[in-house]
Structure formats: C-alpha cells, structure tokens
Amino acid sequence: MRVLVTGHNGYIGTVLVPMLQDAGHDVVGLDNYLYEDCTFGDDVHDVPALRMDVRDVTAAELEGFEAVLHLAAISNDPVGDLAPDTTFDINHRAASRLAQRAKEAGVSRFVFSSSCSLYGKAGDESLDEEAAFNPVTPYGESKVLAELDMRKLADDDFSPTYLRNATAYGVSSRLRGDLVVNNLVGYAVTTGEVLIKSDGTPWRPLVHIEDISRAFVAVLEAPREVVHDQAFNVGRTEENYRISEVADIVEAVVPGSRVQYAEGGGPDTRSYRVDCDRLPEVVPAFRPVWTVQRGVEELLEAFVRHSVTLEEFESSRFLRLKHVRELQERGMLDDQLRRREPALESAGA
Secondary structure (H helix, E strand, O other): OEEEEEOOOOOOHHHHHHHHHHOOOEEEEEEOOOOOOOOOOOOOOOOOEEEOOHHHOOOHHHOOOOEEEEOOOOOOHHHHHHOHHHHHHHHHHHHHHHHHHHHHOOOOEEEEEEEHHHHOEEEEEEEOOOOOOOOOOHHHHHHHHHHHHHHOOOOOOOEEEEEEEOEEEOOOOOOOOOOHHHHHHHHHHHHOEEEEOOOOOOEEEEEEHHHHHHHHHHHHHOOHHHHOOEEEEEOOHHHEEEHHHHHHHHHHHOOOOEEEEOOOOOOOOOEEEEOOOHHHHHOOOOOOOOOHHHHHHHHHHHHHHOOOOHHHHOOOOOOHHHHHHHHHHOOOEOOOOOEOOOOOOOOOO
C-alpha cells in the first residue's frame, strides 16, 4: 500500500518505517521534525516526507494514500501537562481533523496510535478493551476524545482502528529517556542507582516499540472486516508489572546497580493493568516477541556501547520536556508548540 506515517521521525516512527518498507509498502512521512536533533546512535534513514505540523494538514495532501498511520502527538504526560490546551489541540482536535481530512481524500484505512493511559486510575483489575475510560492526565483524556470522534467517521468507505499501546520501551534512533523502563536502565547504567521516582506500587503494561510497530503492520495488512472500528490493547498480558518489579529486573541485569527510591516520591495515580489477548486472537499475524527482561538487556548494551553519561542522559537529547523548554527559551518554539521561523539576518550582518 501507499502509506502516510505521521510522526515518522519520532521515537516509534523511526522503528516502524523500516518495518513497513521491509513488508513492501510505499512509505511517506509527515513530521514537524521537532526531535531531529535528539539522535541516539546511528542517524535516521529518512523517507520522502511532508515537513509540517499535523495541525495544518489538508485533504489535498492526503490524496493518493491508501492508509494513514497516525503517530504524531504530544507524546507524554510531562509535556502534556506543560501546555494542556495545546495537548488537546494536537492529540484530540488535530487527530480528529486529520481523520476527517483522510476520509475526504478517499483514504480507506486509518490506524490511530492511542494509549492504555486512557484507562488511567484502575487499580489491580485486568482491563480489556470494553473497560471504562478513567484518564487522569490531559494526554490520556485527549486519546479518549480522539477515539470517540473517529468512531463517528467509520463507514463503508473509511475504516479506523485504534491501537491502545501499553507503555513503550526500547532502543530507537530517537530514544526517549522519560519512559519508565528506559529511565530506570539509564540511571542504573550512569549512576549505579535504579532510581524509582514514585512509591513503586503503580501497575503498568509494558511493550517494546518493535512490538508496537508489528501491531501497526499487522493491522494495516489484516482483513478490513476484522479490524474495522475496533480498539486493541497492544502488548502482552503477562507483561504487566508494578514499577518496583521493573526496578528489580533492572537491578538484576545491570551489574553493580541497586534499587533506590527518590526522596519525596509518593503514589502515582496512574495505575492500570491490561489484557492484551484480543489483538493476536483477531489478527494472528501479530505476535509480540519482546519481554521487559530482554528490553533491559538491549538498553544496557546500547547505553554502554555509546558510553552514555549521566549528564547526557539528563539532557534534552533524551528528555522530551527539557528539549521542548530549550527550544522555547531559544525562541524556536512558541507557546502552542509551533515552530518559529528563524529571524532573517539583517543585510551585511
């Protein structure tokens, strides 16, 4: 298929795009390249792309595509909390508008990168796709609203699917250090401390970004009737952990590391376990292969190979919130997280 991937230059997109190409698809990207300077390891092999803000996409720019895979978003709670209305503008209103424009342009398949964070505060019960929404952050709430809007567009000509990804981890050319597994390993490698910033009790479903990418490819290629207007939790049911359990895995894998609780770390209201059995049952081509144990080993090897220091790990190269704030301080990003054009130099300067 001819496929447009929004957010193709980000954390997940840089892993998904080569996987789509290997499967024989013609891939075009769409990205504002906000994180193009946040490279980890080898530089990204880019694809033909529209360099633009997802809020500005028109139907004309979507013509000729058979599918849109929509990843572009404010990608975590700290950045979402920095500018809540902008989070809703991008993650809800722009996502819904993109789906509407895709429908107008004749795009038949639309796969939306949603999130298990829309379950929010849920306790110990294992939740399937029929569970009630209970988001506790602007990020989680924006995903709920986008899904609800997209359901209204579903018909014989336009088929949306909603992939509710578990909390991601894993190595990428746009590596994020603000995700729990990546963060715990990063601190363990650079300080010897597996630093837990909460009380360690919250539940999280965890999934490697390669398995998220496999889910996108499998849903894209699945018979329309089995994925039409359907939501799927993406991960592995057995890969739900308390944060303290993840820390124990990291301690066991990273030589010389010890679990340490940050001073003042209290309970986290985001706590949920999810049942991820439905997607592999409905779409047998999807088979997740990663475990947190393997992911921690992968991250350890990558951090050591690239000699990552604590100063680097805590820099804007790995922390999205810090990167956004730096761009704003330098006048390159406005309060609505739109890129500013560089000021023209005066003649003779």
